[in-house]
Amino acid sequence: MSTESERGQFQRLSETGRPQITIHVDGEPVTALAGDTVMTALLLAGARLREFEFGGGGRRDARAGFCLMGACQDCWVNVEGGGSLRACTSYVSEGLRLTTGGGEAR
Amino acid sequence: MSDEQKILIVGAGPAGTRAAELLSGRGLRPIVVDEAPASGGQIYRRQPPGFLRAARLRYCFEAAKAEALHACFDGLTERIDYRPDTSVWSIEDNVAFTLGPGGVERIPFEALILCTGAVDRVIPIPGWTLPGVFTMGGAQIALKAQGCAVGRRVAFLGSGPLLYLVAYQYARAGASVAAVLDTARLGDALPVLPGLFAGGSLLAKGLWYQNWLRLKGVRLRRGVLPVAIAGEERVSGLRYRSGNGRERRIECDAVAFGWGVKSECQLAELAGCEMRFDGAARQWLPVSDDDGRAGVAGVYLAGDGAGVMGADAAEYRGELAALALLSERGAAVDDRRRRYLKARLGRLTRFRIAIDRALPYPDGLAAAQPDDTIVCRCEGVTAGDIRHGQSLEPAEINRAKAYTRLGMGRCQGRMCGLAAAEILAHHNGVGLAEIGRLRGQAPVKPLHIGIAGQAARDDPDRAASI
Numbered sequence: 001m002s003t004e005s006e007r008g009q010f011q012r013l014s015e016t017g018r019p020q021i022t023i024h025v026d027g028e029p030v031t032a033l034a035g036d037t038v039m040t041a042l043l044l045a046g047a048r049l050r051e052f053e054f055g056g057g058g059r060r061d062a063r064a065g066f067c068l069m070g071a072c073q074d075c076w077v078n079v080e081g082g083g084s085l086r087a088c089t090s091y092v093s094e095g096l097r098l099t100t101g102g103g104e105a106r
Numbered sequence: 107m108s109d110e111q112k113i114l115i116v117g118a119g120p121a122g123t124r125a126a127e128l129l130s131g132r133g134l135r136p137i138v139v140d141e142a143p144a145s146g147g148q149i150y151r152r153q154p155p156g157f158l159r160a161a162r163l164r165y166c167f168e169a170a171k172a173e174a175l176h177a178c179f180d181g182l183t184e185r186i187d188y189r190p191d192t193s194v195w196s197i198e199d200n201v202a203f204t205l206g207p208g209g210v211e212r213i214p215f216e217a218l219i220l221c222t223g224a225v226d227r228v229i230p231i232p233g234w235t236l237p238g239v240f241t242m243g244g245a246q247i248a249l250k251a252q253g254c255a256v257g258r259r260v261a262f263l264g265s266g267p268l269l270y271l272v273a274y275q276y277a278r279a280g281a282s283v284a285a286v287l288d289t290a291r292l293g294d295a296l297p298v299l300p301g302l303f304a305g306g307s308l309l310a311k312g313l314w315y316q317n318w319l320r321l322k323g324v325r326l327r328r329g330v331l332p333v334a335i336a337g338e339e340r341v342s343g344l345r346y347r348s349g350n351g352r353e354r355r356i357e358c359d360a361v362a363f364g365w366g367v368k369s370e371c372q373l374a375e376l377a378g379c380e381m382r383f384d385g386a387a388r389q390w391l392p393v394s395d396d397d398g399r400a401g402v403a404g405v406y407l408a409g410d411g412a413g414v415m416g417a418d419a420a421e422y423r424g425e426l427a428a429l430a431l432l433s434e435r436g437a438a439v440d441d442r443r444r445r446y447l448k449a450r451l452g453r454l455t456r457f458r459i460a461i462d463r464a465l466p467y468p469d470g471l472a473a474a475q476p477d478d479t480i481v482c483r484c485e486g487v488t489a490g491d492i493r494h495g496q497s498l499e500p501a502e503i504n505r506a507k508a509y510t511r512l513g514m515g516r517c518q519g520r521m522c523g524l525a526a527a528e529i530l531a532h533h534n535g536v537g538l539a540e541i542g543r544l545r546g547q548a549p550v551k552p553l554h555i556g557i558a559g560q561a562a563r564d565d566p567d568r569a570a571s572i
Contacts, residue, residue, distance in 0.1 A: 009238055009340065009360070013279045015253035018156045035154035040252045047237045047340045054486040062339060064237030066483070066521070068244035069148055070141055070193075071225045071370075073516035073552055074483060083554075088244075089141070091154065 009064055010043040023096040024080075032092040039065050039075055039087035042100070049075050049087055050100055112137060113431070114202055114213055116194050116373060117221030119147020120417045121409025121424030123179045125219045128428035130185035132437065137187040137213060139194055139204055145179040147223055147409075148243060149417045152176065153251050164250045166275065167311050171417070196548030197376040200404070205553060210560050217404040217434075219427050220374050221420070222411035224367035229472045229525050230481045230489070233335030238360045245362030246272045255281035257360020261344045263332055265290040265465040266366035267308070267416075270315040273324065283324045284358035287346055289365070289468045291329040301460025308457065325356070331471065335361050365467050368524060370411050375546035378402045383539040386462055387413060389524055390543040396448060398427030399434075406431055419454045422447045472525040473532030481529065482522045484515020492526055493533045501534035502542045503527050512544075516552045519544035 018033040023041060032041035042049055048062035055061030065075035068088045075087040080097035113129060115122050118140035129136045144152040150165065150172040161169040182188075192206030202213045226241035233239065240248070240256045242264055248254045255276055261284040262273040273286045295302065302309045320326055329349035336343040336355070345355045374392035375381055379400045381390045394400045394407040406427035409420035426447050433439045475481075477490030487510045495509040503526060506512050512526055513519025519526070523544045531541045 010248065010252075010254045010256060011258050011281065012254050013249070013281060014159060015153070015157045017158070035156045035252075037252060040248070040254055043256075044254070049237075052235070052486065062237050063235065064340075066239065066244060067225060067241045068247040069225065070551070071517065072241075072483070072521050076516070076552070086552075 005045050007047060008044045009047040010040060012044060021092050021094050023092050023094075023098065025098050026100055034092070036092050037088055038077065038085060038090045038092055038096070038098070039068070041092050042077070042087060042098070046100075048100060050077055112213065112215045113217045113219070114139065114215040115219045115221060116140075116202070117147065117223055117409065117411070118142070118145035118179060118188075118190075119149065119221060119223050119409060120175055120420035121221035121223075121411075121427070122147070122219070123175050123182075124421045124424035125221065125408060125428040126182055126186050127178055128425050129431070130182050132432060135185060135187060136219075137189065137215075139189045139192045139202070139206075139213075141191070141193050143190050144176075145190075146172065146176055147221075147417075147420075148247070150175055151247060151251050153253070157253065159253065163279075166271070167307075168417070175421070193551045194373055195551050195553055197373055198548070203548070205551075205557060210557055215404070217406070217431050218377060219398075219406045219408060219424070219431065220377065220400075220411055221409040221424060222370040222373055224369050224410035224414050225520060226364035227366050227368040227467070227524065228364055228521060229332075229468070229475075230479055230483070230522060231332050231334060231471075231475060232479050233337060233341070234363075235480050235483050236335055236337045236341050237339070238337065238341030239335055240360065240362050242266070242268045242272055242362050242364035243367065245360075246275065249275055249279055249281075255279070255360075256362060257341070257358065258282060259284045259358045260360040260362055261285050261287065261356055261358040263287045263289075263330075263344065263346075263361060263363040264365045265468070266364065267312065267461065267465070268364065268366075269465075270312060270319065272362060274315040274318055277319060277322055277324060283319070285325040285327065285344075285356045286319060287330045287332070287344070288326070288328045288465075289330055289332070289471070290465045291349070294466055295464035298460040298463045301456050302464060331468070332363075366465070367410065367414055369414055370520070372518065372520075372546035372550040374400065374405075374407055374411065376548060376550070377405050379405060379407070381543065383543075384413065385539075386459070388467060388528075388538060396426075396451075397430035397444075398423055399430050404434075415451070415454055415458050419451055419458075422451050422454075426451075470532070472528040475529070481526050482510075482512045482515060482519070484517050484521075485511040485513075487512045487522075487526075489529050492529050501530055501536055501540075503530055503544055504542060506530055507544060518547060518550060 052061040066072040070089045078099045113136040115138045165172040196203040226243045259282045331347040333345040379392035384391045398406045408423040408427040479489045491510045527541045
């Protein structure tokens with residue numbers, strides 16, 4: 001996974017001059033820019049944030065956030081080694097390591 | 107100021123900013139708690155440090171207002187106790203419980219001004235949980251605060267003041283707009299034109315956005331009914347019925363949708379405010395008088411959280427609530443100013459009523475969704491689960507919650523509650539008011555269990571309520 005992949009859900013239109021920050025998502029490095037929310041970084045690189053925990057594990061169980069204002073709570077992602085964060089209201093920081101796989105966000 | 111005299115303002119949007127301005131100007135030092143890292147609320151949300159776009163690009167015609175409000179708040183920070191990045195997750199017996207960078211805190215208060223704002227009003231339709239579907243407000247935030255579009259080819263669906271504005275902002279910023287699908291018909295606007303003129307330039311701006319989009323060749327359709335958002339792993343298209351009943355499909359990789367906004371009033375409910383069903387707003391709202399007094403001693407309501415009237419009204423209402431609070435404390439207040447603010451609000455109320463009729467909520471659309479449509483996106487509860495849940499006699503939404511887990515997830519029914527009530531009401535042939543509302547419950551935002559434990563240790567008497 002790399003920054004702004006063709007498979008990314010989001011498309012960056014402006015504000016491209018900010019410093020780069022590397023985070024890890026499911027073990028893979030993802031390059032983001034300082035000031036990106038975790039959601040922005042993840043959705044520029046891919047099209048999912050998490051797996052719906054009450055689905056059957058099918059293809060339709062991916063979730064990628066919804067409200068972007070901390071209201072719907074559909075963008076909680078797991079932090080490696082425990083804990084979770086709300087992707088739309090959290091910002092990327094150097095060394096952040098996340099997982100988007102199945103299982104309840106803790 | 108001792109604990110007992112503390113004034114707490116929740117929210118630093120237009121209403122909270124103006125309330126804080128007035129109170130701090132009178133030598134009081136309110137605590138201002140806000141979820142965001144910077145003031146402005148959602149409507150005037152700021153971009154993070156390091157972003158360079160001018161206000162004009164982000165707020166369009168409202169740039170001057172946004173900048174004035176930001177400057178106002180920035181000038182207050184020495185005179186208020188400002189706590190950004192902090193959520194209020196419960197209120198009980200004149201104590202607010204917050205979660206911020208320093209963990210959990212309890213804030214006893216004597217007076218409380220709730221400026222909790224609004225969130226998008228959405229109608230669950232098949233496919234709305236797919237990656238690539240976002241609220242209208244969310245799509246705007248991606249652009250305004252992150253410089254991103256939510257897709258490469260975005261369809262805009264719904265009705266309300268944001269529909270054409272956000273589509274315009276996207277097209278202007280270089281995104282591809284697949285279509286703007288308005289569930290309102292042109293005919294809806296004609297009978298209420300005089301009321302629309304009460305909004306002055308607001309009407310002109312809306313028409314200007316539409317015209318700009320039309321000239322750019324963007325597909326604009328009115329009187330549509332959404333059928334489903336298509337896609338397997340992510341959005342691939344949007345199916346809808348046009349005004350003449352024919353089914354159409356447009357190709358897109360993202361959908362932004364919503365039907366205006368609805369008040370966020372869980373905290374008002376927890377603070378003890380009486381809740382009343384508002385037929386025009388189609389939701390239960392906390393009761394307050396013209397000045398924002400909630401009827402609970404020391405509690406005031408302002409801004410869209412007390413009934414949606416928009417950002418300009420929120421500024422007036424924030425100031426009015428602060429004036430009411432001051433006069434309750436025996437301070438002298440400027441009656442002329444109060445009358446002026448109320449006159450401005452009266453005008454905006456007429457406009458609001460006209461807007462609701464010109465851009466009507468599509469009555470019956472939620473209730474018409476097929477049984478397998480997910481309604482509660484947190485828990486995966488479907489329209490069929492709600493209709494055919496057991497022991498729903500009498501039909502009441504908290505019973506439906508108990509039997510189906512509807513509204514029991516992380517968002518506490520914030521996203522699905524209103525639509526679920528419509529489905530339940532229609533299915534049982536009763537009015538929306540009779541269905542009731544999902545009761546506000548603490549924590550109104552998710553709280554890690556360890557943190558709840560910390561709060562309980564700090565305050566064992568209240569542990570039972572967490």
